[in-house]
Amino acid sequence: MSIFDVLLLFFAGFLSSVVNAIAGGGTFLTFGAMTLTGVPPIMANATSSVTQLPGYITSALAYRTEIREAGREVWLLAGLSLVGSLLGALILVSLSNPSFRSLVPWLLLAATLIFAAGPYLRPKTLHPEKPVSRLGLVFQFITSIYGGFFGAGMGIMMLAVLGLTKGGDYHKLNALKNVIAVVIAFVAIVVFSSGGVVAWLPAVIMIPAGALGGYAGVWAARRVPQSVIRAAVVAVGLGLTWYYFAT
Template sequence: MTLPEALLLFLAGFGSGAANAIAGGGTFLTFGAMTLVGLPPIVANATSSITQFPGYVTSALAYRVEIRRDGVTAAKLAVISALGGLLGAVILLSLSNPSFRAMVPWLLLAATAIFAAGPWLKPRPRGAHAPVGPLGLVAQFVTAIYGGFFGAGMGIMMLAVLGLATGSDYHRLNAIKNFLAMVIAGVAILVFAGGNVVGWPQALVMIPGGALGGWSGVWLARRVPQAVIRALVVAIGLALTGYYFTTG
């Protein structure tokens, strides 16, 4: 790894942490940067899960009071999410790099569309604290499979699924979402590490950048409109989609 590559990875980690703190979409930056420095698509995707994980942990800790208050629902969904994340990660490892590479532009296009639609997918506060029914559990299982397999746009998908399943207020759902994202990423990391598909040197460069970006993102969130950050992330997602479609 050259010094310019290390700098690119650190900046991508920083931008990812900041974007996730403000509007989400950090995976676009980490995955894109790692493929640009030459990591195979599966390794780049697996390593991206590593770099995102610390942010999920700190977000879950910030919501620990809300999560404890909703402990039964969170625990039930965590089991479902762990199983789905495990399945998604195993499916990823069963593919060859060329096979996954062929899927990447379509995955990026879908994730970009989901992320762009985020403001319309967020649940409307209705005040109810309804339990998650069977359909909600199935939908979360499918979302967790996607999260373990690829992950970009997973947070928005979970907010939409949980909102439709429970009709609860946004902050309750966001707390559960952050906790479940941590569970899904944690399980996927164990599978990827066991499968020897993690670029550890790249991850070690990006993680400090992500931590610093996450801290700075709180400062930026008070000064930069989320719409501006969202538009930038969507532009990056579309650029990456175009790149992978045209270089296939």
């Protein structure tokens, strides 16, 4: 691995956490950087899950009061998501790199469109809080399968599902989303590690960079408009989509 590759991975890890703190979408940066340094698509996807986990954990800890208030429902959603993410991760490791490679541009395109539509997917006025509906549980299960399989845009999908089928305070919904994201990422990491599809050297470079980016993201979130960061992430997503369709 060249010095350029190390620097690229470090800055991708750093910027992914900054972006996640402001608008989300950091997976596009870590996945893209790893593929540019020659990491096979499946390993790049799996390793992105490893690098995102610390940020999910710290976000969940910051919402510990809201999580306690959620009561048993958080365990229901977490358990359902555990099964779904396990299924998604197992599907991924069963594929060959060429098979997954053929899906990557379509997955990136879908994730980019979901990310771009995020502000429109989120209800403008949240309904009064209620237990998540059966339809919400079904959609959350589907989202967790996607999260275990690929993951980009997963957070926006979960907030949309919870907002439309449960309602209530945004921060409570975000707290649930963060807990579920921890579960999905942890299950995916266990499966991917067991399957030998994690590129540990890039992960070791990006994890501390992501920790630094998390602190910087708090500073940037107060100064950089979300619309600017969202536009930059969409541009990266479209660029990666074009790259994978063209090569």
